[in-house]
Amino acid sequence: MPTPARVAVVPKEKGLLSIVEVVLPDPLPHEVVIKQFSSGVCHSQLHQIHNPRETPVVLGHESTGVVIAKGSHVSHVKEGDSVMVTWVPRNKADNPQPTRPATLKLPDGTTAVSQNVFTWADKTIADEQYVVRIPDDTAKDVTSVIACAVITGAGAVLYTAGVKKGESVAVFGVGGGGTLRNCRSEGGGRRPDYRRGSG
Numbered sequence: 001m002p003t004p005a006r007v008a009v010v011p012k013e014k015g016l017l018s019i020v021e022v023v024l025p026d027p028l029p030h031e032v033v034i035k036q037f038s039s040g041v042c043h044s045q046l047h048q049i050h051n052p053r054e055t056p057v058v059l060g061h062e063s064t065g066v067v068i069a070k071g072s073h074v075s076h077v078k079e080g081d082s083v084m085v086t087w088v089p090r091n092k093a094d095n096p097q098p099t100r101p102a103t104l105k106l107p108d109g110t111t112a113v114s115q116n117v118f119t120w121a122d123k124t125i126a127d128e129q130y131v132v133r134i135p136d137d138t139a140k141d142v143t144s145v146i147a148c149a150v151i152t153g154a155g156a157v158l159y160t161a162g163v164k165k166g167e168s169v170a171v172f173g174v175g176g177g178g179t180l181r182n183c184r185s186e187g188g189g190r191r192p193d194y195r196r197g198s199g
């Protein structure tokens, strides 16, 4: 059944974000419809807002929520499951199905595009590759940042920089990702020293 939703839309021309009432279509075989608990706000969206564009754009790439509908070929989640929506494909390497970035038909007849998913909305529709099952008792208010900030911050510390416990590090920017990198460094026994910045 098509699902009414409220979505933040960046207009094609330079201008303010607006909240638009839309109707999400029934999910295609590899799509999932999610009622969201919360969404993160990432610096990447600021770049999207400032970049020139050919169409309206829908934003956001990290959230948590509950599945309210799924396509016929989706088997890793079902209605009622708690999930995370993320911009990182679940298992793209093993998946022969092309991953579809979400698009959204707007009431004025135009189509808004996303880079992969959109989560600045009360409900969203996403390719199953961007939907990950999470425990049902996961906190609803703060966990949306796991889907970008945590994995970006943890990945930078653990895999890119290869930081070891007890080492001192300099972190440039204390937005979502930077703050989490600092939390990791605090685990090494030192208090983080926050300086002005973003990222």
Ligand SMILES: [Zn+2]
Pocket (backbone or CB within 6 Å): 042, 043, 044, 061, 062, 148, 149
């Ligand atoms: Zn992000």
